[in-house]
Amino acid sequence: MLLRRLAATLTLIIVCATNPAPAWSADASAAPADAAPADLLQRLDSGQSAVVTLLGDSTGNETSEWFHSLSVWLAGRSPEHRTTYRTWSDPDQAYGTATVLGAGAPSGPALTIYNGSVPGTKASYATDATRFAKLTAHAGDLYVINYSHNEGAATTYPDYATLTGALQAKHPAAGIVPVLQNPEGEGSAGKTAEQIAAHAQRIQLIRTLAGENRWPVIDAYNAFRNDARSQAELVPDGVHPSPAGHALWATVAQRMFLDQSAQGNWTDCPTGTAATGGYLCLWDNTNYDNGRLIRSYETLRATRTAGIAGCWNLTGSSYSSGFWAYDSASSWALRKNPDSATRYYVQIFEWTDCNTEGNYRSYVVDQDYAAADLRTIGWNNTAASVRVTIAP
Numbered sequence: 001m002l003l004r005r006l007a008a009t010l011t012l013i014i015v016c017a018t019n020p021a022p023a024w025s026a027d028a029s030a031a032p033a034d035a036a037p038a039d040l041l042q043r044l045d046s047g048q049s050a051v052v053t054l055l056g057d058s059t060g061n062e063t064s065e066w067f068h069s070l071s072v073w074l075a076g077r078s079p080e081h082r083t084t085y086r087t088w089s090d091p092d093q094a095y096g097t098a099t100v101l102g103a104g105a106p107s108g109p110a111l112t113i114y115n116g117s118v119p120g121t122k123a124s125y126a127t128d129a130t131r132f133a134k135l136t137a138h139a140g141d142l143y144v145i146n147y148s149h150n151e152g153a154a155t156t157y158p159d160y161a162t163l164t165g166a167l168q169a170k171h172p173a174a175g176i177v178p179v180l181q182n183p184e185g186e187g188s189a190g191k192t193a194e195q196i197a198a199h200a201q202r203i204q205l206i207r208t209l210a211g212e213n214r215w216p217v218i219d220a221y222n223a224f225r226n227d228a229r230s231q232a233e234l235v236p237d238g239v240h241p242s243p244a245g246h247a248l249w250a251t252v253a254q255r256m257f258l259d260q261s262a263q264g265n266w267t268d269c270p271t272g273t274a275a276t277g278g279y280l281c282l283w284d285n286t287n288y289d290n291g292r293l294i295r296s297y298e299t300l301r302a303t304r305t306a307g308i309a310g311c312w313n314l315t316g317s318s319y320s321s322g323f324w325a326y327d328s329a330s331s332w333a334l335r336k337n338p339d340s341a342t343r344y345y346v347q348i349f350e351w352t353d354c355n356t357e358g359n360y361r362s363y364v365v366d367q368d369y370a371a372a373d374l375r376t377i378g379w380n381n382t383a384a385s386v387r388v389t390i391a392p
Helices: 002-009 036-045 066-077 123-127 129-135 158-170 193-213 220-226 243-261 297-301
Strands: 013-015 050-056 082-089 099-103 110-117 142-146 175-180 278-283 292-296 311-313 331-336 344-349 360-365 369-371 385-390
Touching (some): 036 050, 036 066, 036 175, 050 066, 066 082, 066 099, 066 110, 066 243, 123 129, 123 158, 142 158, 175 193, 175 220, 220 243, 278 297, 292 297, 297 344, 297 385, 331 344, 331 360
Parallel strands (some): 050 110, 082 110, 142 175
Antiparallel strands (some): 013 360, 082 099, 278 292, 278 331, 311 385, 331 369, 344 385
């Protein structure tokens, strides 16, 4: 991973925050994110067989929804594979007859996709011992976990951790990809304000669990929040996405697979000049991929938010891809003016208004620094504000 090479050559003075943020070190021992989606694509590209399983609810069970679209896309990438798609029957407690999505030779490599989604179910549906054994009887290479909508007003989520733990115990070589489901809202699905807020809290719990385990995520939640279209257009009943919503979700899922195998370049962030002093760059995807946002230190230093000099909120700012920057950074780079002795003090916060009560990181930028995947430093894909001042 580029982060490892960078860390061996670039120097950064880290000023410790006084908040209880996770400790981290940007050195060569930093563990990489789980590359299971990239590994799956590499298996397929090299002509090997593979198995993908989805466990979830009604937001992924139909052929008109995002997971089937993702399955068709995977089949299209691997035309030499015989790709089959099987859905779970709740009455039969078994997977049904296979549908062929990619008509490769039966004697050749196989891509087998199991959809274990059942409308109205919770994570506990899949953890039932008898059912779990049947849902995961096949040796999976990748498990995609798509639960939260049906957990009511619960603001803790032990069943989700129980499920992922069971998968790890049974198939330790398999990758796990949590899905951060779409936001809930008002509509005919009848969710209360308490349930809507609880769903948002569970999504954050899943995001944290993924960060702790360095699992890549399919972040439909932020994609829906950051889309220029209204939530009523994307999620008309407040829970189940429209065709446009599922198309967006499928795009996010495809991009996650490609991001994990893509390798961007942190030097796409420009070097500083006498006028700019240097640059902060954020990317909405890992490995410096997809949308990028660039701000010069001098521009940031001239801002003021909530009475705090040099504080800039990301609220309302967009990446070059059109996605909002607020709360969705996955990579960043800090660059300096190589011809200047000026040292900038840069702080990045997970809360707006440069609030130090939340998680934050502080840097004195003496030389360039970059992080290809913020999960490797315990950051978990959240950024809300930045503060830049001149360091002593």
